[in-house]
Amino acid sequence: MDDKNKKHITSYQTYGIVLVGLLILTFISVGVTWIELGPLTVTVALLVASVKVFIVLTYFMHLKYDSLFIKLMVAGIFILFAVIIVITFLDYWFR
Amino acid sequence: MAHSNPLLEHRDDEGAKIGMWIFIFTEILLFGGLFLVYAVFRNQYSEDFHTAAFELNAFVGTLNTVILLCSSATVAMSITAVLKKDRKTAMILLGITLFLALVFMVNKYFEWSHKIHEGIYPGSELMADLERGELLFFSLYYFMTGLHALHILIGMTILTVILFKVRNGSVNDDKIVLLENGGLYWHLVDLIWIFLFPLLYLIT
Numbered sequence: 001m002d003d004k005n006k007k008h009i010t011s012y013q014t015y016g017i018v019l020v021g022l023l024i025l026t027f028i029s030v031g032v033t034w035i036e037l038g039p040l041t042v043t044v045a046l047l048v049a050s051v052k053v054f055i056v057l058t059y060f061m062h063l064k065y066d067s068l069f070i071k072l073m074v075a076g077i078f079i080l081f082a083v084i085i086v087i088t089f090l091d092y093w094f095r
Numbered sequence: 096m097a098h099s100n101p102l103l104e105h106r107d108d109e110g111a112k113i114g115m116w117i118f119i120f121t122e123i124l125l126f127g128g129l130f131l132v133y134a135v136f137r138n139q140y141s142e143d144f145h146t147a148a149f150e151l152n153a154f155v156g157t158l159n160t161v162i163l164l165c166s167s168a169t170v171a172m173s174i175t176a177v178l179k180k181d182r183k184t185a186m187i188l189l190g191i192t193l194f195l196a197l198v199f200m201v202n203k204y205f206e207w208s209h210k211i212h213e214g215i216y217p218g219s220e221l222m223a224d225l226e227r228g229e230l231l232f233f234s235l236y237y238f239m240t241g242l243h244a245l246h247i248l249i250g251m252t253i254l255t256v257i258l259f260k261v262r263n264g265s266v267n268d269d270k271i272v273l274l275e276n277g278g279l280y281w282h283l284v285d286l287i288w289i290f291l292f293p294l295l296y297l298i299t
Contacts, residue, residue, distance in 0.1 A: 007271070009178045010171070019168040026160050030153070033297045045293035052289045060171045060282045062275070067109065070116055077120045081127045088131055092138065 008065040018059045025052050108272040115276040119283050122246075126287050129239050133294060136231045143228020148298060150215070151236070155206050156296030159199050160288065166195035167285040170254070170278045173261075178268050182261060189258045192281070196251045203244055207237075236295055243291060246284045253277045 029048040037044060058064045063071055137144045169192045176185035214221035215233055222230055257277045260266040266274050 007178055007268075010175055012172055012175055015168050015171050015175070019164060022164045023161060026157065026164065029293055029297060030157050033153070042298050045297050049289050049293050053286055056167065056282055056286055056289065060167050060285070061279055062171075066112070070113060073113075073116060073120070077123055081123065084127070085131060085134065088135065089138075092135060 008062075010059070010062070010065075014059065018055060022052055022055060025055075111272045111276060112279075115279050119279060122283055122287075126239075126242070126290075129235070129242070130290065130294070133235050133239070136228065136235070140226075140228025140231060143226045144232050144298075146226075147229040147232035148295065150210075150233075151296050152206065152209075153296045155202055156292050159202050160292045162195050162199045162202070163285045163288050166192045166199075167282050169195070170281045174271065174274055174278055177261060177266065177271055177274060180268050182264070182267075185261050186258060189254055189261065193251055193254055193258070196247055196254075200244065200247060203240065207240075239291055240295070243284070243287055246287070250277075250281050250284050253280060 025048050029045055032044050032048075033041065057074065063074060169188045173185045173188035173192070176182075176188055210216065210233075216222065217234055217237055222233060225233070254277055257266060257274050260273065
């Protein structure tokens with residue numbers, strides 16, 4: 001019982017490093033807009049955003065230390081959303 | 096009375112957390128639906144979206160991104176402080192979060208009033224004359240950032256309540272699930288902005 005209630009304490013330094021990482025990624029995504037990449041711009045921007053979301057989920061939202069059940073639920077909802085997007089676009093493209 | 100006896104008190108922190116996550120899923124799908132609308136219209140009117148996105152101030156967008164990321168970090172750090180029984184630091188960190196949220200809202204106010212001053216707002220004469228895709232872009236801009244700002248206001252209310260509960264000790268290193276769930280809500284607000292920012296301000 002004691003073991004179950006034992007909380008993992010993330011250090012201030014870890015959050016600080018995560019924050020610096022997120023800020024660097026933000027400036028990268030802003031910097032990339034100055035380079036002419038054409039249609040790739042969207043891909044790069046969404047890719048950077050996805051990495052940032054993954055970091056926020058893992059560290060800030062503490063998923064790294066949460067139970068497998070919660071991890072699977074969160075993964076499931078993002079898969080569901082991806083499936084919705086794919087199905088909608090299949091409809092638009094092949095209607 | 097039952098709730099005055101700690102042995103009879105019902106408590107399920109894991110359940111509370113799972114409940115919060117399920118609520119967050121409904122929020123993700125709510126904004127997800129809007130992102131889907133954005134994606135479809137962007138696909139149909141890519142030229143208009145391109146022109147319209149140029150109208151937004153990328154600097155203000157970037158500034159607000161930095162502000163939200165910092166406020167997310169301070170909320171996360173306040174959990175560390177409470178777990179270390181450092182109530183004062185926790186309160187300072189939550190105070191910084193609330194201050195950053197306020198700065199975000201002030202920026203948003205100036206950004207919106209600037210756009211409204213230019214005549215670009217839902218229902219304006221200028222909007223009616225725009226290309227169809229540009230009109231859709233600005234409508235989505237107002238709706239998505241507006242709904243997001245509403246979440247910021249709700250988050251600020253929740254965090255204020257939690258700040259007072261940390262102060263009077265009803266949120267402490269043993270009973271911390273309220274702060275954790277409040278933090279999850281705040282990170283969700285950050286999460287949504289992480290996608291809103293490039294889609295509205297950067298992809299031009």
